[in-house]
Amino acid sequence: MYTLIHNEKNTKARLGKVTTAHGEFDTPCFMPVGTQGTVKAVSPQELNELGAKIILSNAYHLFLRPGTETIKKAGGLHKFISWDKPILTDSGGYQIFSLALLRKIHQNGVEFQSHIDGMKHFLSPADVVQIQVDLGSDVIMPLDECVHYPCTKDHAEIAMKKTIDWAIQSKQAIRQRVNPLGYKQFLFGIVQGATYEDLRKDCAKQLVDLDFDGYSIGGVSVGEPRNLIYNIVDFVVDLLPENKPRYLMGIGHPEDILEGVQEGVDMFDCVIPTRYGRNGTAFTSEGKLTIRNAPYAQDFLPLDGECSCYCCKNFSRAYLRHLFNTEEILGLRLVSMHNIHFFLELMRKTREAIAVDKFVEFKKEFLNKYNLCA
């Protein structure tokens, strides 16, 4: 699955390639998020043109709507949403804990009510794997228990141990799976343990012993201070095998991604390019830009003078501001696309810098400029 191409000389950053049944992608990479089977406001054709090589979707959301059966009948998620490149699906464990009603965590799975219609459901770790098998995901995430910050050590330990148990059950499930689509699907292990070093280490070691196709660091960016995240990432990555991809879940802003890359992370996902895009905040080489602000009323420059995306090549800040003021859909479409382009370009430049052992210089230069308007 993962081929290590180059270890950067001065940091833990590394260049690699992940190969799946739906094609390969270079790492470090950013995965645009299409929770409900669509990257919000953007078409698959546009994602292709923007250079996205893998997207993320969410098993919990798709299980509830339109339902696994519908997607199975459609011939799998790739066909249903018209995206023929790799798809990673999150299990939706996080959504069950944050969105679902009256959830109850049992030793053998999770009981909850749908946040949409209140219907009761029970899902075991094996069920969650089977859903993703049925969806046809290239990368499957197991059910895990994610805790909030702050969290007592006792609670964090119980959740971590349950995550390990569920990881074991998920592995068994994927071995026994019936995949009508017939291609190889990968299963990642998720390192939990809140902000406790020993719990994180314990979890990472046990997962590595179980031998997953890749490892993700979960339960981060749940309210803890930023330096704690990178402390965790730093020593967790050291425990992971070199020949497997590493995925830092739900991270993040450009400065966070660069920090993760430096610590040796390969894969990132985050909703912010599209969420910020829908609210009219653009990521630019000089920092974030809030397009509704009055100074842009007669500013005929593009969002980012250095950017080559469709939005920047064709439209001015003044026009985009007009579109947001008049609540026209084209506005949020254009800024969402621009933001995805910005994140994908950031990763492309990051990979270039790693290849020539100049990641530290690249990061410094990027952040210096980026913080101008921060």
Added chain:
Amino acid sequence: MYTLIHNEKNTKARLGKVTTAHGEFDTPCFMPVGTQGTVKAVSPQELNELGAKIILSNAYHLFLRPGTETIKKAGGLHKFISWDKPILTDSGGYQIFSLALLRKIHQNGVEFQSHIDGMKHFLSPADVVQIQVDLGSDVIMPLDECVHYPCTKDHAEIAMKKTIDWAIQSKQAIRQRVNPLGYKQFLFGIVQGATYEDLRKDCAKQLVDLDFDGYSIGGVSVGEPRNLIYNIVDFVVDLLPENKPRYLMGIGHPEDILEGVQEGVDMFDCVIPTRYGRNGTAFTSEGKLTIRNAPYAQDFLPLDGECSCYCCKNFSRAYLRHLFNTEEILGLRLVSMHNIHFFLELMRKTREAIAVDKFVEFKKEFLNKYNLCA
């Protein structure tokens, strides 16, 4: 401006070409509506790919937001919205009567409050022309007074006479205009007179004597029975010169457009492809289809099996229904695009049929099939 190419043998339908400073378009044509400087949910690139050759925008809306000065500074509307093909702007007379607050019609213009912020404005017919000159519109519509249905003959006559007075003032204004953009802009006359034949005839004759670049039929589809509209169109068209384009404002559904074509109309506009698209109603060769309906939950056919648009080539009814159920923007984007494609294809096939003197057959065949699901 207008070149007559072919009069259909069996009807008043005709084939023509309109040439403007921003290129030419074949008639009969349909103009997608971009009221606020964007065809809702659709990008200019997509409009181009869909084959749109002219779009419509609205002087009243753009005058209020972002304001004429902003668009002037941007280098005109074409540049501001990144659309280099022809633009026809409606004066917004209809919007002043339907949207604006506390409007007061004076002999020399209209006083009203903005429907957005309550600001008071006064616009004379010359002001309305100058706004459109500043926007850089290829086809300018003069300020007119549109009455509702039903309307007393006295009231209709007063409004019609004011429309004539204002048409005269508009002609004077465009002669004296200062167009910094330097290219030829056309001014149409608008035939009013409600449902009264003699008023319509009187209005049409006076406008023709004044010699406009084209003629539109306004004040239709304001609540009157459908047959009354085509009665008016029928005899008004007979009074218009053969060498000028004829535009039936705000019409309409496919069956209405075909009726207008048969009476000799050249240009149409309507918000329904995009408005219906945003609500999840698709126009198909077999009639309208409401995508939220339950039977489409596991229907993996395209919206229209005969359609070659991006939506129909890539997505199923089941996926579109899912997108609408989950309120995902991609859903309304795709159905809006499909609908515009449907209308533009209808016009292309209409022109083909006229060219070979088979319009009646084409119309009959289309309506037979279209009404299957009506």
